[in-house]
Structure formats: C-alpha cells, structure tokens
Amino acid sequence: MNHSLAPAASAALIRKEVAGLPRYDPGADPDVVAALSGTHRVIKLSNNESPFAASPAVAEAVRQGLAEGVSRYPDPTGRRLTDAIGKSLGVPAGRLVLGNGSENILELLCQAVLDPGDLVVTQAPGFSLHEIFPRVMGAQVEKVPVTAGFAFDAEAWREALAAGPKLVFLANPCNPTGAVLSSGQLEQVIAATPPSALLVLDEAYGEFARPDPEYPDGLEALRGRDRPWMVLRTFSKAYGLAGVRVGYGIASDSALVQALDRVRTPYNVNQPAQDAAIAALGDGAHLANTVRRTAAEIARVTDRLRRAGLRVVPSSANFLFIDTGCRSDRVAQELHRAGIIVKAWREPGYENHIRASLSTPEDNDVFVRCLTEICAKDNQ
Numbered sequence: 053m054n055h056s057l058a059p060a061a062s063a064a065l066i067r068k069e070v071a072g073l074p075r076y077d078p079g080a081d082p083d084v085v086a087a088l089s090g091t092h093r094v095i096k097l098s099n100n101e102s103p104f105a106a107s108p109a110v111a112e113a114v115r116q117g118l119a120e121g122v123s124r125y126p127d128p129t130g131r132r133l134t135d136a137i138g139k140s141l142g143v144p145a146g147r148l149v150l151g152n153g154s155e156n157i158l159e160l161l162c163q164a165v166l167d168p169g170d171l172v173v174t175q176a177p178g179f180s181l182h183e184i185f186p187r188v189m190g191a192q193v194e195k196v197p198v199t200a201g202f203a204f205d206a207e208a209w210r211e212a213l214a215a216g217p218k219l220v221f222l223a224n225p226c227n228p229t230g231a232v233l234s235s236g237q238l239e240q241v242i243a244a245t246p247p248s249a250l251l252v253l254d255e256a257y258g259e260f261a262r263p264d265p266e267y268p269d270g271l272e273a274l275r276g277r278d279r280p281w282m283v284l285r286t287f288s289k290a291y292g293l294a295g296v297r298v299g300y301g302i303a304s305d306s307a308l309v310q311a312l313d314r315v316r317t318p319y320n321v322n323q324p325a326q327d328a329a330i331a332a333l334g335d336g337a338h339l340a341n342t343v344r345r346t347a348a349e350i351a352r353v354t355d356r357l358r359r360a361g362l363r364v365v366p367s368s369a370n371f372l373f374i375d376t377g378c379r380s381d382r383v384a385q386e387l388h389r390a391g392i393i394v395k396a397w398r399e400p401g402y403e404n405h406i407r408a409s410l411s412t413p414e415d416n417d418v419f420v421r422c423l424t425e426i427c428a429k430d431n432q
C-alpha cells in the first residue's frame with residue numbers, strides 16, 4: 053500500500069477555515085521542561101490554574117460518586133448542578149447551560165449562532181479561543197485593541213460595535229492583562245452592542261475580581277435586559293477544578309439554552325465533574341480563602357517586579373501580564389531552563405510580554421528571582 057498519498061489527500065479534505073487557523077497554544081509541556089531543566093519540580097505558571105487544592109469536599113464527593121460506579125452515562129441535563137447554581141444566583145435552572153469547561157460553551161455558541169462571513173467582535177490582546185472558535189465557523193473576527201496603557205478603548209469599541217457584529221466576546225477581567233472593565237465601561241459596551249447581537253461576557257476570572265469595588269457583576273448588569281446575552285463562568289480557576297472541566301453559562305432566555313442543547317454532545321459534562329462542581333460551590337469559605345491568598349500574592353509579586361524595573365499591568369485576576377523589555381519567547385526559553393513555564397505572548401504588538409499565573413509564595417519567589425535575573429541580563 054502506498055502511504056505517501058494519505059497526507060495530501062487528508063489535507064485536501066480540510067475546510068479552508070480550519071487549514072488557516074492558528075493553533076491554540078497550551079504552553080510548554082512540563083515533562084519536556086523537566087527534562088530540559090533537570091528538575092523534577094517544574095513551576096507551571098502558563099495556564100492560569102489555581103496552585104491551591106480544591107475544597108476537601110470535592111475529593112469526598114468524587115470518591116463517593118466513583119464508589120457508586122461509572123458504568124452509567126452522566127446526567128445529560130446536569131440537573132443537580134444547575135439547580136445548585138441556579139439557587140446560588142437566583143436564576144431558573146432552564147436559563148443555565150453546562151460545558152466541558154466554559155471553553156466548550158464558547159464553541160457551542162459559535163456553532164449555534166455563526167454563519168460564514170458573520171462578524172464577531174472581541175478584544176486584543178485576548179483569549180485565543182474567542183478568535184479560533186468563530187473562525188472555525190467561517191466568521192470574520194474584529195479584535196479591538198486596548199489603549200497603550202492597557203485601558204479599555206471606549207471609542208474603538210463603539211466603532212467596532214457599530215459595524216454590526218452578530219456575536220461579541222468580552223472577557224472581564226481580561227485575559228491576558230488581568231484588567232477589569234468598570235461598571236460605566238460595561239454599560240457603554242451594552243449600550244453600543246446592536247440589540248440583535250449576542251453579547252457574551254466571559255467571567256472566567258470573575259471570582260478573583262469580585263472584591264474589587266470597581267468590578268461590575270456581569271449578571272447583575274445584564275439580568276432583565278431585553279436582548280440576547282450570556283454570562284460565562286467556570287469552576288477551573290478560583291474553584292481549582294481545571295482538571296475535571298466544568299463551566300457554565302447564564303443565558304438571557306431559555307431559547308438560547310435550548311439551541312445549545314441541540315448542538316452539544318448529550319453527555320458533555322462527566323459525572324465526577326458535576327459532583328465536584330456541586331461540592332465546590334457549597335464551600336464558600338474555601339473559595340474566599342483562595343481569592344484572598346491569590347490577591348495577596350498578586351499585590352506582592354507586582355510590587356517586587358516593579359521594584360526590579362519591570363512594567364506590570366495592574367491585575368484583578370490570578371495572573372500578571374509583564375513587559376520583559378525583550379523578546380518574550382527568548383525569556384520563556386530561559387525560564388524553561390530554570391524549570392519555570394510561562395506563556396510568551398505572540399499577538400502582534402505584545403511580543404515582549406509574558407503572562408504568568410501566580411502560584412504559591414515559594415514558587416512565586418523563585419519565578420521573580422529568575423525573571424528579574426534574565427531580564428537584567430537580556431536588557432543590558
């Protein structure tokens with residue numbers, strides 16, 4: 053059999069929208085970095101995960117669920133979890149959608165809403181899946197840049213929204229900068245978004261920002277608005293459940309949820325994930341503790357990096373966007389040699405920046421020391 057024809061034949065099958073897509077960059081492989089650095093304890097700061105264990109109630113709930121067996125499919129409606137979320141937010145369960153991570157819901161929204169050629173507006177720098185999923189559907193993506201000082205550019209947003217997008221993805225706080233939109237700025241976006249468009253507020257890092265008095269609760273801002281909207285949240289970040297994959301969306305109306313139900317795979321959230329999320333939601337004290345410890349580290353590390361002369365965007369999330377003053381891919385490679393993984397930013401205009409999630413105080417101290425040494429050397 054001639055195998056050499058296969059790659060060309062496969063390539064010819066791929067839709068042009070898919071062939072031209074940028075790849076999602078999950079960051080360096082910890083095993084590769086361990087081998088490169090000769091350390092067994094890699095410090096992984098690349099994916100905005102929580103360095104703290106989830107609530108002990110999570111392990112107990114998952115253990116119990118597993119003891120009952122995994123031979124049955126999970127609940128396709130996620131009823132116990134949507135009931136618990138609905139109760140905690142004062143939202144009917146029929147206006148909630150669950151996802152295999154909130155990224156799954158981003159994908160479902162694009163599949164349900166977008167036709168080829170539709171316009172999607174999002175921000176730059178931004179979360180790559182806000183661009184990749186719309187492009188899979190053949191949509192055009194307009195990325196609105198922040199100002200030179202990383203602030204929300206109201207005029208640029210107004211202009212982009214006036215072009216008539218069908219879908220708007222806006223992360224608050226912003227990934228990768230960690231900056232938040234104030235209530236007034238959010239109101240401007242809501243007012244400028246065409247009433248026929250779907251406005252999606254991605255609050256993946258919302259729990260970290262909630263103590264900030266400037267930070268608007270997207271659900272409160274959108275609740276009761278007579279327009280299509282969705283607020284996305286996740287158990288991956290502040291709740292520390294990135295490994296089990298569960299996120300949720302609160303929708304303006306049940307018709308939107310029903311559309312996503314038609315698109316999604318029926319069992320998209322596995323049972324251990326549903327059990328884990330219910331347990332995590334029930335432990336508010338643990339969440340508050342994670343948020344408090346994270347904020348303390350954000351403040352401390354920001355201060356240390358600034359004292360070392362680095363520019364750091366003020367962050368209300370669990371990560372920092374840092375101007376290294378030189379090519380960030382080189383900085384990232386040098387950090388790999390020290391056993392530390394960060395994201396070197398690749399969006400045009402930000403190639404000198406890295407995004408680093410914060411970890412425990414001990415790991416953060418190692419990161420600050422290595423980064424400042426590398427930057428001092430490279431910027432000489």
Ligand SMILES: Cc1ncc(COP(=O)(O)O)c(C=O)c1O
Binds near residue numbers: 155
């Ligand atoms: C802004 C934003 N939205 C959504 C997600 C997806 O998170 P998950 O699928 O783990 O819920 C992420 C993950 O990093 C993110 O940064």
